[in-house]
Amino acid sequence: GNSVTQMEGPVTLSEEAFLTINCTYTATGYPSLFWYVQYPGEGLQLLLKATKADDKGSNKGFEATYRKETTSFHLEKGSVQVSDSAVYFCALRAPTAGNMLTFGGGTRLMVKP
């Protein structure tokens, strides 16, 4: 079946540090890949997405590249801010799963001033 594996958190960084949150997936067919962010006390918001191999999704300084050869979709940001503190979820959507989202376990990011 389909699955998504994320690095376990929490990830604690100082402001302006470089961020990488690893995400790898297992899927049959050709999934679309997503990163969602959940700020404290709020629902999930779509951060970025990529729908085919080598696509790069980007938003608010965050980037992730769909790597089919390594089945990965790592999230990166060059300089994090305190306001980026949140839980980040990697997810895939594959036709073989009825196009339902399959989520990773989430990675909590804490950015200190």
Added chain:
Amino acid sequence: DTAVSQTPKYLVTQMGNDKSIKCEQNLGHDTMYWYKQDSKKFLKIMFSYNNKELIINETVPNRFSPKSPDKAHLNLHINSLELGDSAVYFCASSQDVLSRTDTQYFGPGTRLTVL
């Protein structure tokens, strides 16, 4: 304007009670979903409705019954609540469940606590 809204935001109740959570979307989407997020933040799909018809039911106990009066609303009714039902429940919607590039938009969540 709130795209996907849920009520209530918090729900505290006793074991054995019956409760409902309401969800509405004003995006004109055809598909709506319910997800459960446990205490470890793990998210799992519970139900999916497309144009008021159930298309996904992921091994959820019969005590959970979704109801879709129209395609803008998907309510979740839970009978005989148990301690293990305590979680945050998220509603979501998307335009076209048949498209693999489709994007789901989430509500703010309802935190259910069963005592």
